[in-house]
Amino acid sequence: MVVVTGCTDGIGLSYAKELARHGMKIVLISRNPEKLQAVAEVIDKDFGVETCIIQADFTKLDIYDGMKEKLAGLDIGVLVNNVGMITDLHPFLDVPEGEKAFQDMLLVNNLSMIRMTHMILPGMVEKGKGIVINVSSISAISPIPFMGTYAATKAFVDSFSRSLAYEYKDKGIHVHLVGPGYVFTKMTDKLLDGPSLTAPTPDTFVRSDLRSVTKIQVTSGYWFHNLMREAGKFFDYVAPTVTTNLAGWNLTREMAKQRLAESKKK
Numbered sequence: 140m141v142v143v144t145g146c147t148d149g150i151g152l153s154y155a156k157e158l159a160r161h162g163m164k165i166v167l168i169s170r171n172p173e174k175l176q177a178v179a180e181v182i183d184k185d186f187g188v189e190t191c192i193i194q195a196d197f198t199k200l201d202i203y204d205g206m207k208e209k210l211a212g213l214d215i216g217v218l219v220n221n222v223g224m225i226t227d228l229h230p231f232l233d234v235p236e237g238e239k240a241f242q243d244m245l246l247v248n249n250l251s252m253i254r255m256t257h258m259i260l261p262g263m264v265e266k267g268k269g270i271v272i273n274v275s276s277i278s279a280i281s282p283i284p285f286m287g288t289y290a291a292t293k294a295f296v297d298s299f300s301r302s303l304a305y306e307y308k309d310k311g312i313h314v315h316l317v318g319p320g321y322v323f324t325k326m327t328d329k330l331l332d333g334p335s336l337t338a339p340t341p342d343t344f345v346r347s348d349l350r351s352v353t354k355i356q357v358t359s360g361y362w363f364h365n366l367m368r369e370a371g372k373f374f375d376y377v378a379p380t381v382t383t384n385l386a387g388w389n390l391t392r393e394m395a396k397q398r399l400a401e402s403k404k405k
């Protein structure tokens with residue numbers, strides 16, 4: 140069985156559908172019961188695969204005991220730690236309701252991965268096999284002004300995943316760390332005009348990533364994002380301040396676009 144967190148939209152939904160296409164039963168975990176039911180019906184209709192629904196809001200701390208009970212006894216071979224959130228682009232102190240927003244982001248982007256892995260890994264270790272897919276972001280590579288907290292949560296995902304991969308490889312566990320660049324989803328539709336060669340649809344992205352999932356440990360999952368990743372690492376190494384300034388300048392323009400779009404809506 141496969142467990143996918145944040146599976147009712149975007150990249151998580153595509154992992155759920157794509158793995159179901161390969162005949163794997165799916166445990167769907169997300170916060171909205173209607174959307175969960177709709178995804179379960181689509182998977183049943185399109186792929187004839189069994190699903191199990193768990194409704195959970197990862198901004199809450201009291202979800203894990205119930206989830207553990209529901210997952211007990213299931214034969215879980217793949218865990219996709221996908222759930223994630225972001226705030227709109229702002230300087231740190233200007234993020235609306237910053238205290239709550241930052242806490243939620245750490246709970247959703249980081250604690251969820253740690254708790255889900257801690258819950259599911261023992262069963263995999265017992266069987267001597269399993270795959271953990273941790274969805275990070277290319278923003279983990281170097282500082283990203285105006286979304287510094289998000290980028291830092293993704294750097295956490297990177298660091299944890301690479302350590303975990305080392306600790307458990309001899310126990311038959313493969314940890315696949317995937318850090319996408321832009322993928323056209325609900326998370327990015329304010330910043331992008333539509334899907335493109337550089338910002339693929341989540342289905343295109345996930346199909347590309349799954350081609351390498353058992354072979355590669357650290358990737359951006361998609362050819363263009365892998366190029367960006369290598370270029371980003373190189374420039375951050377040779378000229379870190381310039382790289383940060385370029386990212387900041389680029390996102391200052393994105394912020395202006397975002398504000399303009401919001402003011403037009405009003």
Ligand SMILES: NC(=O)c1ccc[n+]([C@@H]2O[C@H](COP(=O)([O-])OP(=O)(O)OC[C@H]3O[C@@H](n4cnc5c(N)ncnc54)[C@H](OP(=O)(O)O)[C@@H]3O)[C@@H](O)[C@H]2O)c1
Pocket residue numbers: 144145146147148149150151168169170171174195196197198221222223224247274275276277318319320321322323324325326327341
């Ligand atoms: N899109 C990109 O360009 C991009 C780039 C790099 C990395 N990523 C990473 O990829 C992952 C997926 O991103 P995405 O773009 O697919 O996001 P998305 O389209 O916003 O989808 C997020 C999914 O997570 C669920 N979710 C959000 N908050 C939740 C919560 N508190 N509790 C339970 N479920 C929750 C959403 O459910 P609802 O339907 O209820 O909202 C939805 O199913 C994230 O970790 C993100 O950081 C994305």
